[in-house]
Amino acid sequence: MSVFQADVLAGRVALITGGGSGICKGIAEAYLAHGAKVCICGRSQERLDSAAADLREKTGGEVIGISCDVRQLDQVDNLVAATLKHFGKLDTLINGAAGNFLAPAAALRPKGFRTVIEIDLLGTFQVTRACFDALHQSGDGLVLNISATLQYHGTPMQIHASAAKAGIDALTRNLAVEWGPLGIRANAIAPGAIDDTEGMRKLAPGGLKQKFLKHIPLRRYGNIQEIADMAVFVRTSAAAYINGTILVVDGGHCVVAPGVSDFMPD
Ligand code: HXC
Ligand code: NAP
Numbered sequence: 268m269s270v271f272q273a274d275v276l277a278g279r280v281a282l283i284t285g286g287g288s289g290i291c292k293g294i295a296e297a298y299l300a301h302g303a304k305v306c307i308c309g310r311s312q313e314r315l316d317s318a319a320a321d322l323r324e325k326t327g328g329e330v331i332g333i334s335c336d337v338r339q340l341d342q343v344d345n346l347v348a349a350t351l352k353h354f355g356k357l358d359t360l361i362n363g364a365a366g367n368f369l370a371p372a373a374a375l376r377p378k379g380f381r382t383v384i385e386i387d388l389l390g391t392f393q394v395t396r397a398c399f400d401a402l403h404q405s406g407d408g409l410v411l412n413i414s415a416t417l418q419y420h421g422t423p424m425q426i427h428a429s430a431a432k433a434g435i436d437a438l439t440r441n442l443a444v445e446w447g448p449l450g451i452r453a454n455a456i457a458p459g460a461i462d463d464t465e466g467m468r469k470l471a472p473g474g475l476k477q478k479f480l481k482h483i484p485l486r487r488y489g490n491i492q493e494i495a496d497m498a499v500f501v502r503t504s505a506a507a508y509i510n511g512t513i514l515v516v517d518g519g520h521c522v523v524a525p526g527v528s529d530f531m532p533d
Contacts, residue, residue, distance in 0.1 A: 269300065270496070275503055277302030280354045282347070284308045284337055284394055285363035287318040289464045291413065293491035294361060294498040299328025301499055306350040308335045309364065337364045337390030347397040358405035359502055360398045362391040362435075363413040367469055369424040380427045387431035391438060399446075408451035411501055412439050414513060416457050416521040425470075432457075436513055443511030452510040456497050459517025462488035482528045485518035 281298050285291040286307025295305050299322055307322075307330065309315055315332025322330045331353055335346040350357055366386040370379060395410055402408030414436055418429040435455065442453035460467055460479065467488070471479055480486060497516050500506055515521060523531075 269297075269499075271301055271499055271503065273300070274302045276499065279303040279359055279502060280305075280350075280357050281359035281361060281502075282306045282308070282350050282357055282394075282398065283361040283363060284335075284390070285365060285413070286361070287311070287315045287332065289466070290458060290461055290491050290494050291361065291363035292318055292322070293495040294363070295330065296322055296325060297492075297495035297499050298359075298502075299326035299330055302328075303359070303502075304329045304354050306330070306346075306353070307332050308337075308346055310334060310336050337394055338385045340393055343390075343393045343397050346394070347401065351401055356405060357398060357401040358407055359409045359411070360395060360402065361411045361413065361498065362394060364390055364394075365413070365428075365431075365466075367425075367428045367466060369470060369472075370427065371424050372426045375427060380430075383427040384431050384434070387428070388434040388438070391435055395438070395442065399451075402446075402451045403449055406450050408446070409502055410439075410442055410446075410451065410453040411498060412436075412453070412455040414439070414455040414457040416459055416515060416517050419521050439513060440511050447510050452507075454501055454506075454509055454511065455513045456494060456501070457513050457515045457517065457521075458489060458494050459483065459515070459520045460488050461494060462490055464491065481531070482523060483518045483520045484523060484531065487518065489516060489518060 281303050283295050286295040287309035312334040319330045319332040333349050335342040412435050415432040417425050418433040439453050439455040
């Protein structure tokens with residue numbers, strides 16, 4: 268049961284990169300359930316078709332899936348053109364496409380570093396830039412980037428993803444300043460560790476998941492619904508003055524002072 272009115276996003280059209288799985292599929296579901304029309308993108312058309320069918324069944328909403336590698340400019344241009352052709356407008360862009368793996372800095376090949384930077388950071392820039400005209404014409408555009416919190420401190424085996432997400436935070440602030448006057452807000456959501464996601468499976472394998480819990484003040488992992496709710500909120504009129512902000516949803520993990528986790532009450 269949602270805390271938002273069922274039609275709070277009626278009339279909205281959102282493009283959600285990475286919307287075929289995990290957190291961004293959850294955001295797509297929440298947007299559809301609240302009346303928005305949605306295009307999801309990822310590299311695998313098969314995955315998108317299956318996700319779109321599932322989303323239609325769950326919400327009855329209008330959703331299409333268009334395959335696109337966000338690193339490839341021609342595919343990005345096609346994605347935006349196809350979305351506009353289908354829906355006639357676009358007022359919301361959610362940049363969630365990302366790639367990650369655990370790798371120590373000394374062993375990480377430059378190609379691996381480049382791959383993550385190109386998917387997360389360059390991809391976010393390319394899709395955002397391609398959407399500019401449509402967001403501008405909508406008169407009430409929103410860019411919502413999916414960031415993270417690992418870049419706030421040094422995080423082992425995450426030099427590539429940390430650099431990419433720090434760059435995404437910088438994009439968010441710069442867009443807010445340059446495009447705010449043109450009627451386009453730019454914000455980011457920084458999820459903490461979200462349960463039942465590819466990110467968690469990759470970054471907290473084996474016993475690490477249980478071990479990590481003591482560092483989160485709320486003593487639990489987040490869930491996809493909690494990120495999706497924040498994404499709906501940012502698109503509502505209640506958030507109309509929120510611009511250039513990185514909204515952290517992490518159970519308090521990133522504000523824990525260094526070394527105090529062992530002293531926190533159980
Ligand atoms: C070290 C690796 C590696 C690994 C890839 N590489 N996997 N290095 N350890 N496990 C490096 C290698 O140098 C490799 O080239 C290069 O990356 C490119 O790998 P490819 O597999 O050819 O790339 P590609 O097919 O484009 O796939 C991209 C990917 C893949 C990122 C590597 O994992 C992917 O598609 N991921 C998408 C889904 C995903 O990762 N979701 C999780 C998002 S979670 P060579 O030639 O040397 O092999 C997330 C969480 C953020 O973002 C914060 C959480 C707290
Ligand atoms: P996920 O399910 O793997 O989502 C990533 C999506 O990006 C997939 O649907 C993938 O689809 C797509 N993608 C990857 N490379 C792409 C490319 N080159 N072009 C287009 N699409 C591409 O992972 P998730 O854990 O839900 O993460 C979603 C977002 O939340 C990411 O931005 C991630 O950094 C962020 N995040 C996650 C967590 C967490 O705890 N999970 C924490 C902080 C931040 P294809 O493989 O089909 O292309």
